[in-house]
Amino acid sequence: MPSGPPMDSVLFMTGTSPIGILARPFPKCSIFKPSTAISIAHMIQTPHFDKMHETVPPLRPQGWSGLGAPLYIKIAVLGGLLVWFFHIEIAKTVQRWMSDPSWSHGFLIPLFSLYFLHQNRHKIFEIKAKPSWFFGLGSLILLLIVYWLNTVQFKFSYAESLLFIAAIGATVLFVGGWALLKLTWLPIAFLFFAVPLPGRLYTQLTLPLQGLAAQVSAVVLNAIPELEATLSGVVIDVLYRGxxxxxxxxxxxxxxxxxxxxxxVALGVAMAYLHQRPLWQRFILLLSTVPIAILCNVIRVLVTALIYIFWDPQYAQGIYHDLLGILMLPLAFSFYGGLAWLMSNLFVEDAEPSEDVIVVRRTESKMSGERV
Structure with a gap:
């Protein structure tokens, strides 16, 4: 009778193996003979097998952390070249932020973009880096050529700012591929809120807003006893007690x-991006930023008119007028927060089960099926 381990150990090894990569059930079929099982067990128990099993690393996608210093040097060089190429446009944009109160919020926009990247840092460093030479480098070169032609021939300053942001996206695509661009496109696109609009376009957008604020204010003033308001364009003539x-x-x-x-609107996009909500709720919150901002401005104009009529005209201009405008931002956030709270309490959706819950449910379902 051949020597070897007892039959109980043979049966155990032909059932499951708890060691290393063989730690999964083996089918108990006729092809697994006792002699085969004994030879497998002998191989597993050898020091050479243990050493081989310990030295072979698992196969994983190569993420950013495994690419080493050359990648970071490449990113630093490309970023420096990009800033150098667009340094004139960057300086003009920053100067506009400093001199024009309408665009003073531009300093905050890049900080929000960096915060978005910080929120996704784990996903960014875990993706498989696959640089896109054709689309990434090709589009970057094309954008730089268009920028040069614009500065020499067309001189459209707003297009230069847009080309700078597009060049950032092309650089990301070139360095990390489509997977990296998929995670960073929103922080990059968010920079558009920091670009001052052209003067003509800005005027075309402000005129309807001025007219709407004047019309609503005139209607409300006419509803007040002993007041008569006549609207002429954006000018309101007021008669008080005749x-x-x-x-x-x-x-x-x-x-x-x-x-x-x-x-x-910029802050609304940021909040809709950061809030863990269903997509349709984020979309509604994003759309609500425009009417909320218009409503708050109408309230501001109306309050200014009431202060001018019933209190003291000096408190309706100058620093007091600017302070009232600043106070409209917290009011807008209050309306936004109220709408978000309303949707959270009126539309309660079942949360998706975690992976542990899914595994438990599958196990219970399988066990109940076996009992049947």
């Missing part, structure tokens, strides 16, 4: 609400 008030109220460009609209 006496005309001089000078007339004018909804200037600074009262159009464009500054509040741009800042609040």
């Amino acid at each position: 006496v005309p008030l001089e000078p007339s109220l004018q909804v200037a460009e600074a009262c159009s609400g464009m500054r509040l609209l741009m800042a609040f």
Whole structure:
């Protein structure tokens, strides 16, 4: 009778193996003979097999952490070249942020983009890096050529800012491929809120906002006893107890609400991105930023008119006027937060089960099926 381990150990080894890569059930079929099982057990128990099993690393996708210093040097060089190539446009944009109060929020936009990247840092460093030479480098070279032609021939400053942001996206695609661009496209696109609009386009957007604020204010003032408001464009002539008030109220460009609209829409996009909500709720919250900003500006114009009529005209202009405009941002956030709370409490959706819960449910379902 051949020597070897007892039959119990043979049966155990032909059932399951708890050692190393063989730790999974083996089918108990006729092809696994006792002699085969004994030879497998002898191989597993040898020191050579244990050493081989310990030295072979698992196969994993190569992420950013495994690429070493050359990749970071490449990113630093490309980033430096990009800043050098667009340094004139960057300086003009920063100067506009400093000199124009309508775009003073531009300093905050890059900080929000960096925060978005920080939130996704784990996913970014775990992706498999596959640089895109054709689309990434090709589009980057094309954008640089278009930028050079624009600076020499067309000189459209707004296009230069847009080309800079697009070049950032092309650089990301070139360095990390489509997987990296998929995780970073929103922080890059968010930089568009920091680009000042052209003067003509800005005026075309502010005129309807001025007219809307003036119309609503005139309607509300006419509803107040002993007040009569006559609207002429964006100028409101007011009669109080039959006496005309001089000078007339004018909804200037600074009262159009464009500054509040741009800042609040940018913050609305940030909050919709950071909130863990269903996609449709994020979309509604994002769309609500425009009417909320317009409503807050109408309230501002109306309050300014009431202060001018019933209190003291000096408190309706200057620093007090600017302070009232600043207070509209917390009011807009209050409306936004109220809408978010309303949707959270009216539309309660079942949360998706975790992986542990799914495994437990599958096990219970399998066991119940076996009992049947």
